[in-house]
Amino acid sequence: xxxxxxxxxxxxxxxxxxxxxxCTVEGTSNPNLYWxxxxxxxxxxLLFYSVGIGQISSEVPQxxxxxxxxxxxxxxxxxxxxxxxxxxYLCAWSAGTGGGYEQYFGPGTRLTVT
Amino acid sequence: xxxxxxxxxMTATEGAxxxxxxxxxxxxxxxxxxxxxxxxxxxxFLSYNVLDGLEEKGRFSSxxxxxxxxxxLLLKELQMKDSASYLCAVKGDYKLSFGAGTTVTVRA
Numbered sequence: 001x002x003x004x005x006x007x008x009x010x011x012x013x014x015x016x017x018x019x020x021x022x023c024t025v026e027g028t029s030n031p032n033l034y035w036x037x038x039x040x041x042x043x044x045x046l047l048f049y050s051v052g053i054g055q056i057s058s059e060v061p062q063x064x065x066x067x068x069x070x071x072x073x074x075x076x077x078x079x080x081x082x083x084x085x086x087x088x089y090l091c092a093w094s095a096g097t098g099g100g101y102e103q104y105f106g107p108g109t110r111l112t113v114t
Numbered sequence: 115x116x117x118x119x120x121x122x123x124m125t126a127t128e129g130a131x132x133x134x135x136x137x138x139x140x141x142x143x144x145x146x147x148x149x150x151x152x153x154x155x156x157x158x159f160l161s162y163n164v165l166d167g168l169e170e171k172g173r174f175s176s177x178x179x180x181x182x183x184x185x186x187l188l189l190k191e192l193q194m195k196d197s198a199s200y201l202c203a204v205k206g207d208y209k210l211s212f213g214a215g216t217t218v219t220v221r222a
Contacts, residue, residue, distance in 0.1 A: 034209075041214075042214055043118075043201065043212040043213055043214040043215055044157070044201070044203075044212040045212075046209055046210070046211075049208075049209060059209070090156055090157075102147060102159045102162060103147075103159070103210060104159065105156035105157050105158070106156060107155070107156050108155070108156050110154075
């Protein structure tokens with residue numbers, strides 16, 4: 001069966017510090033991968049998605065970036081965090097891009113920027 | 115663009131039925147998903163509709179009307195563990211767009 005891992009689970013970082021969140025998927029090949037952010041009391045905002053190694057599409061211009069160095073690894077980064085970057089970061093995967101492919105979410109990373 | 119609306123909060127009694135409505139306006143449509151999210155946890159998939167009509171999965175059912183841009187999630191025989199946020203999400207050309215979620219509180 002497929003599993004998705006994210007770490008760390010919680011993170012407290014000062015403004016201006018760098019960020020690296022990692023997501024890995026097991027039990028499937030060539031997944032579509034997604035990074036979402038959920039601010040308190042808000043819906044999920046798609047940040048990046050990837051349909052293959054080295055392929056990254058950005059949805060929202062901001063100080064975050066994403067990379068996919070391996071088939072089942074997705075990394076979210078920032079060089080300098082802002083207070084507004086605080087939130088619940090979720091990685092997700094799907095088996096395809098069509099309408100019938102549901103997305104499965106990892107456990108999430110709760111980031112607090114102080 | 116995508117515009118997805120659902121009520122912010124709903125409260126119901128254990129054993130009752132609750133219906134969560136979702137209306138949407140999208141530039142493309144490839145299906146509608148419902149997810150459940152308990153506080154502090156990741157969303158989990160509940161249902162998927164792409165054709166008009168009702169899909170039933172145990173105590174949960176989901177309905178879609180594409181011409182009206184409307185869906186609902188029906189939760190029957192409510193249990194305390196059903197207290198959670200329920201997210202409506204529309205699949206456009208290539209991505210899911212989520213509503214802000216409806217927080218359902220089940221009271222004894």
